[in-house]
Amino acid sequence: MTQADVAIKASVSARSVHNLESGATWPQAANRERIEQALGWAPGSLETIRDGGEPTELDGDGPSQSKSLFPGGTADAKRIINGTAEAMHRPGTTLGDLDETTRAFFDRVTQLATINGLVGAVENPEHPQALAAIRASLRENIGRHGVTPDLVRTVAAGHLGDVVSQLDAPRRDQVVELAYRLLDEQESEGGGASSFEDLDEEVNAVPDLGVTSDGQVWERDRHGNWAAVRTIKMESRGVIWVGRRSAFMPADTVTSRFGDITIVDKKVLRELLREAGSRAIKPESIAAAALQSTSSVRDDLAARRDSNTPRGPVRNVVDDDDPTAGIDWRDYAAHPKTDPLEEDNPTP
Known part of the structure; x- marks a missing residue:
């Protein structure tokens, strides 16, 4: 029997048989058992050979026959x-x-x-x-x-x-996320509809999101790296799932290629999730809401700045009910007296 014949019969690789005969490597226990069975040797024969002994061959009445699953032979197996x-x-x-x-x-x-x-x-x-x-x-x-x-x-x-x-990082992340999603779905079966009333705790647990200058949405990990976001969804039992479409990259790489990153306010994410319910949120919606929120913040800051500007004294303001309102009486008393104006049409 050739090495190839032994390998085929034992369901091992030809390299394993070659390495065994040449002494290059010692097969694993499972492979040794298969090779011994293929050669018709008793268990432990390979160790015996390694120690300088001879293998024990099995005859028709040996242990290998007593382990047969079908005592009746081929006909019994077919039946x-x-x-x-x-x-x-x-x-x-x-x-x-x-x-x-x-x-x-x-x-x-x-x-x-x-x-x-x-x-x-x-x-x-x-x-x-x-x-x-x-x-x-x-x-x-x-x-x-x-x-x-x-x-x-x-x-x-x-x-x-x-x-x-064996998968690359992006595909491995997808498998892990899918496995946890399926586990959440399994645990929530029969549990009724999810409640979206109080999302503060769940939203705060979501990693920071950011929007680059080109409008893409990114998720930051605990190391400060960023991955592009495909979608965000509120799963059953209040679990927020973030789907990624890229691997995590250093922040410098992201900013150099896609522009500065603006952090998305957690309040914006909470409102988006509340409105979406169980529907997925696309990155465009997140970017638009984040941009609108940033603009609103700028407007509020400008309004506060203007409202905090010191006001000067109000002068030359005449109140119909009180003509002297806003006029310091001391300035009025020190003003020189003037002659009355001549009227074109004096009243008789």
């Missing part, structure tokens, strides 16, 4: 598989409705699928084809339900964290 397929096509049938032997069969299938490359698909770089198999299986089973699709999703879910770690 169980066909019967299970027929049962699972009946509406409302679940794994719990199947007999013990059939359930044990599917448990073993799950174990074998896990052992034969699905487990370690991401963490073991020697098996990139395993991850490709998971992805292909998921694509084929999207929207389907049953034993096979559920099995594929279960195995894939076990490696979700490893898959997410």
Whole structure:
């Protein structure tokens, strides 16, 4: 049996078999077990060889035969598989409705699928084809339900964290945000409509938002970096979700490319959320409201400045009811007396 034959039969990479024979690396425990089974050796034979001994070959009556799931051989296996397929096509049938032997069969299938490359698909770089198999299986089973699709999703879910770690930063952020959104939706099912009456606490928990000179809206993280905002939405249970459309960038990079950043007042965000309810808020609405708020603040400051300007004394103001109002009597008394004006038409 060649190295390639052993690798195929053991569901490991040819490199693993080569490294084992050359002594370059020592395989993981799971891979050692597969190789021993492929060669028909008893468990622990590879360690025995490493220590200078000889492998223990299994005969027809060995342990490998006693572990057989189908004592009746191929005919028994076909009968169980066909019967299970027929049962699972009946509406409302679940794994719990199947007999013990059939359930044990599917448990073993799950174990074998896990052992034969699905487990370690991401963490073991020697098996990139395993991850490709998971992805292909998921694509084929999207929207389907049953034993096979559920099995594929279960195995894939076990490696979700490893898959997410391979994504770039923007896509990883999207997955994380989506996961938390789904968790919020799950917890809020049956909880009734959300209340938008008191948003102060929720709004204050939202990171600072800013608007650059070109009208884009940005979110600031705790390190002072900024990411462009796609949308903001009030989720169920009062959770405010900020969707991003870029990775976080240093503030200097943002200002040099898009202009100065003006911080959005939390009051502006609160009013926008109150008006939007459960609808998403677009960046244009945030930018427009922030600009309007900034203009209003400038007008208020100008009005306050004008109102605080000291007023000079009011002079030459005549009150119809009191002609002497606003006139200092001392100035009036010191004024020289004048002759009466001659009238063109004196009154007789």
